[in-house]
Amino acid sequence: MTDDDNRVVERAGWAPIRHFAERSVLGLLAVVAAGLGFGLLLLLVRSQWTPMLRLDQSIADRLNGLVAPRPWAVAALKGVSTAGGPSWLTPLVVVVSVLLLIRRLPRLAIYLAVTGLGAALLDSSLKALVGRVRPVVADPIAYGHGNSFPSGHTLGSTVVYGSLTLVLLSLAAGRWKKALIGIAAVLIVAIGLSRIALGVHFLSDVLGGWLLGLAWISITAYAFRVWRREAGHETPPLAEGLEPEAAGDLAPAPAEGPLLPHPWAKGAEILVGWVLTFGLLWAFGTLVTNWNPPFDDGVPRWLQTFRTADLDHWSWVWSKAGDTHAILLISLVFCPIALALWRQWRPVLFLVLAMFGELTLFLTAAAAVGRPRPGVEHLDGTLPTSSFPSGHIAATMCLWATIAIVVLARVHQWWRWVFVGLAVIMPIGVAVSRMYRGMHHPTDVLGAALLTACWLTVLWFTVRPNAHAETSAEARDEARALVVTA
Incomplete structure (x- = not known):
């Protein structure tokens, strides 16, 4: 074997380790960035930083003037916003958790339930701690309950749809993985923007919900992977899903033949x-x-x-x-x-x-x-x-x-x-x-x-x-x- 061949083998042997290190560092940086970004927003909101308050109110007023005269836009935004509300997300988490238990996937059911419950506790706790009032606009078209920071709809949708995506990633292959992630991302962004356009949250409320949701998902996903490692299971890349071996049990109807002949x-x-x-x-x-x-x-x-x-x-x-x-x-x-x-x-x-x-x-x-x-x-x-x-x-x-x-x-x-x-x-x-x-x-x-x-x-x-x-x-x-x- 030549020296060139030895170098090729050596590079091939180090490649998985290098890729693992790169993914770990990038993941850590993403979590740190999300955490620091949320912390900074929290400080600015608590200290009532004037430039941010002016920007928040300006955006709220402009969007209110744009949306309020158009009933069709109000109806569409309320429909999108509903997909991030507790009346929709809570039953969704409960039903999917029950389905996972029926399919004998208790780890995924526990992960989904704990992640969703944690988001609910974070939302209510931070709202009480910050005590920020909701926007006041010229022509109110929707009303929110409780305090404003962070946006509960944005935090809840980020956590629930993000965690569901991690659970279901093992079912998708190739381009379908990107499609699944893209659909979840579009839905999460749309829900956050709808809360601003409806005049029930400031821009900083929604940004806080996204950043906190991303940080919380990252923490719970890491904890889940540690749990798997301690149970003696491999921890493949997160792109393969939280439990890649559960793909067969996650598939809706793997045992069924043709649905309707002719x-x-x-x-x-x-x-x-x-x-x-x-x-x-x-x-x-x-x-x-x-x-x-x-x-x-x-x-x-x-x-x-x-x-x-x-x-x-x-x-x-x-x-x-x-x-x-x-x-x-x-x-x-x-x-x-x-x-x-x-x-x-x-x-x-x-x-x-x-x-x-x-x-x-x-x-x-x-x-x-x-x-x-x-x-x-x-x-x-x-x-x-x-x-x-x-x-x-x-x-x-x-x-x-x-x-x-x-x-x-x-x-x-x-x-x-x-x-x-x-x-x-x-x-x-x-x-x-x-x-x-x-x-x-x-x-x-x-x-x-x-x-x-x-x-x-x-x-x-x-x-x-x-x-x-x-x-x-x-x-x-x-x-x-x-x-x-x-």
């Missing part, structure tokens, strides 16, 4: 089924509207005789269990949990199509039939849709029946019958409450039942939600076998 044919079948279901609803709705049997108004009148303040309250609670917000919330919780447990998109597709079809069938049938509400006092006031069919009851029936169908085929323990019970109890409770409140006739309830029965039958034979149904343990074992084979 999707165009299936789509045509579903569309034909939707049209037939609408036709049956329209025919039945027209019949009961023209016939108007005596018991249809008689039942709401009879239920009205039992009205008390307490029953009015509980009927309102039952009625809310079938409104759009409750149905959407339950769907958004069930779908990711089902995906985490059974590693199949088919149950999720079944639920999504069931609820989308229910909504479109209800709206079109209500518009086509145009049935008036019962001739009693309406506790919910005037609603924009007609009486037939009941949207609350149809949505409740479709949701809980769909969940029961999915769970029964995949859960072998006794508690699966709880979901069958919910599929019966929840629609009955919503139906009684809606008639008690004077909003629907009994035949409107029958219309909701007809919609549910026809539409779920269509989806049962087209989507086949329980094809290749597996328990969570079977899906997990199959997914791990696929990852090992790959």
Whole structure:
């Protein structure tokens, strides 16, 4: 071997060490810079440095004058800002942590929970310590709660979306890693800028949130890597994700084959089924509207005789269990949990199509039939849709029946019958409450039942939600076998 060859080998041997040292130094410099930058901002805010205060107020006034006269801009900025609020970030962290626990990734779940909780504590503590008031602008378009420094939305979004990116990096490869990081960065920046444009934070508040969030993520990521090292695991570059070996468990549905064979044919079948279901609803709705049997108004009148303040309250609670917000919330919780447990998109597709079809069938049938509400006092006031069919009851029936169908085929323990019970109890409770409140006739309830029965039958034979149904343990074992084979 020549001297040149020896030098090449020597350079190759030192290269990984040099790269590690470079990454470590750059990471340390980034953390120090973020920490020092936040510390400097904190001192300037606490000392009320006049040039910074003038700059903050000038930017707030200019943006307020630019945004306030444009309602569309205000609505768009409020929508972006919502993605950084605690009402969105807290459920997001809780749901993802639960999904990670279901996939048996407790270290990542603990990391995400601790990082998010730490950001919340830092935000509230620093706000109380600094006590800075929020901007005062000529035309207020949004209002914030509590003190101003640092921006809680900016800090929370930086920490939560940053930590989620570190958790999910092992799933991405090549350009997708850069895309994932870029999407998170754009979202974090957009949320921070929206807080300034809405006039609820100064520029220095948002800069403080970004710097503190970056420092906190860096500290928790380093602590996580030390934890892995102490547990005897390798610590690859952070670009590979916090736990690269967890890629198989993080993948949404690694054990699933084709979702729907012949999707165009299936789509045509579903569309034909939707049209037939609408036709049956329209025919039945027209019949009961023209016939108007005596018991249809008689039942709401009879239920009205039992009205008390307490029953009015509980009927309102039952009625809310079938409104759009409750149905959407339950769907958004069930779908990711089902995906985490059974590693199949088919149950999720079944639920999504069931609820989308229910909504479109209800709206079109209500518009086509145009049935008036019962001739009693309406506790919910005037609603924009007609009486037939009941949207609350149809949505409740479709949701809980769909969940029961999915769970029964995949859960072998006794508690699966709880979901069958919910599929019966929840629609009955919503139906009684809606008639008690004077909003629907009994035949409107029958219309909701007809919609549910026809539409779920269509989806049962087209989507086949329980094809290749597996328990969570079977899906997990199959997914791990696929990852090992790959």
